[in-house]
Amino acid sequence: VQVVASGGGLVTPGGSLRLSCAASGFTLDYYAIGWFRQAPGKEREGVSCISSHGNTYYSDSVKGRFTISRDNAKNTVYLQMNSLKLEDTAVYTCAAARFLYGNNCLYSTAAYNYWGQGTQVTVSS
Numbered sequence: 001v002q003v004v005a006s007g008g009g010l011v012t013p014g015g016s017l018r019l020s021c022a023a024s025g026f027t028l029d030y031y032a033i034g035w036f037r038q039a040p041g042k043e044r045e046g047v048s049c050i051s052s053h054g055n056t057y058y059s060d061s062v063k064g065r066f067t068i069s070r071d072n073a074k075n076t077v078y079l080q081m082n083s084l085k086l087e088d089t090a091v092y093t094c095a096a097a098r099f100l101y102g103n104n105c106l107y108s109t110a111a112y113n114y115w116g117q118g119t120q121v122t123v124s125s
Helices: none
Strands: 002-006 009-011 017-024 031-038 045-050 056-058 066-071 076-081 090-098 119-123
Touching (some): 017 031, 017 119, 045 066
C-alpha cells in the first residue's frame, strides 16, 4: 500500500504545475487524500485535500489558485497549481487516510496512514 507523489519542477512566477498522487494497493473509496507542503525552515502545512466524502478543501494561501481533483479510474488525485508564487516553493507530498471527513483532512495530519515521498516545487524568476 503506497501513494506516490510526482509532477514537481521549476516554474516561473505566474506559471502552472500539476502534481499527481498515485495510489497503489488500495482504492480511493472511503479514503481522504491530502496534499501537504514544507518549505525550508517552516512547518508542514496542509494545502488541499479531498475528504472521504469527496468534498474538497483548500488553505487560504492557495484558495482560488489550486484545484484538487480525483480520477477514480486511475486511482490518482491531482493538484493543479496555477498562478504560482515564490512563496509556493516547497516540498509537496500527498497522504492517504481512511474515513477522514470534513476539513479534518486538511488539518489532522496524524490521521494519515500512508505518506508519499516529496516532490520539489520551485517557483523562481
